[in-house]
Amino acid sequence: MRLNYLAITAISLWLLCVPNTISAHFFEPNVPTPIPSWLNETQINETLSEWDAFRNLSGCHAGDRVDGLSKLKKYFQYFGYISNSSSSSFNFTDDFDDALKSALETYQKNFNLDVTGELDERTVQQIVRPRCGVPDIVNGSTTMNSGKYNSSSSTRFHSVSHYSFFPGKPRWPDSKRDLTYAFSPGNQLTDDVKSVFARAFERWSTVTTLTFTVTDSFYTADMKIGFFSGDHGDGEPFDGVLGTLAHAFSPPNGQFHLDGAENWVISGDVTKSSVTSAVDLESVAVHEIGHLLGLGHSSVEDAIMYPSISSRTRKVELVQDDVTGIQELYGANPSYNASSTPSASHERETSDGGPRILSSTWGLRALFAVGFGLLFL
Known part of the structure; x- marks a missing residue:
């Protein structure tokens, strides 16, 4: 009876440790790879449009009111450029306000872009790129190392540190x-x-x-x-x-x-x-x-x-x-x-x-x- 209890406990722990594992899908290498019939192309296109729609915001600047800017603000909130602590009172509208401009300028600095405070083409291209889900800014301080360097005045030597x-x-x-x-x-x-x-x-x-x-x-x-x-x-x-x-x-x-x-x-x-x-x-x-x-x-x-x-x-x-x-x-x-x-x-x-x-x-x-x-x- 005790052995059965231990066996059941072990199986339960195994299920807790390995939740929702699934089999992967494979295709032949070095040959044209059409989308399989079981893959929902509509779902792919709908998912693509979430970030891809930001391309429509290219050229926007402070003072504009454009459909989709509210979603861009949520994007910046997710990655830390708009504080979660202030999100309850933040204005998630389609207005290109000062808060969005400030978030955008910090983003541009972090990714070594020209700090224009506008949604120029290079900035939009970076925004829609697939990326890491860890916020760039946590609790108000940046976690990205945007081309910082160390220098020694005595030796006139400097080394770039980015990691x-x-x-x-x-x-x-x-x-x-x-x-x-x-x-x-x-x-x-x-x-x-x-x-x-x-x-x-x-x-x-x-x-x-x-x-x-x-x-x-x-x-x-x-x-x-x-x-x-x-x-x-x-x-x-x-x-x-x-x-x-x-x-x-x-x-x-x-x-x-x-x-x-x-x-x-x-x-x-x-x-x-x-x-x-x-x-x-x-x-x-x-x-x-x-x-x-x-x-x-x-x-x-x-x-x-x-x-x-x-x-x-x-x-x-x-x-x-x-x-x-x-x-x-x-x-x-x-x-x-x-x-x-x-x-x-x-x-x-x-x-x-x-x-x-x-x-x-x-x-x-x-x-x-x-x-x-x-x-x-």
């Missing part, structure tokens, strides 16, 4: 240099899919003292990877196609969740995919692993840890900004050849310095909102 960390600068302890990872048993992923993650982990082990080993023991693994749908128990429900793609928690939590409804390319040339919303799985995996290891976001557009990634884009190579950040946490791999790491080409220096520390509870997770659906081989 950031989570609150308290969490990292895996020195006693854990070989970290294990496992996949949710409910997903039943193929070896081809698992190999994508192995390559992503290897990119970080190449530059650090860390190594990563896959294990079949999901519940004892340091890092747990799974595809989920909807509300999956961590307080950050997935929203289906073209919403939040994935999120990862800072050390030592180790949780890495991906939305099973998204469009993924596992192999082949993602840039030639006939599905315009296709996304390269390895590109997202490398980014999220950076969060698992303790890195926040960088304002360097070429960096892996940059918040946004466009569809049909492959970006898997660490640049110097990523390497400098992760080596500050874990040191350098003795075999690492620094000359082989590309420098970022989109750096922009501004006035104050130092790597940034993400603040508030938002820093405990990284929600990568890239708006894609399904898995492609």
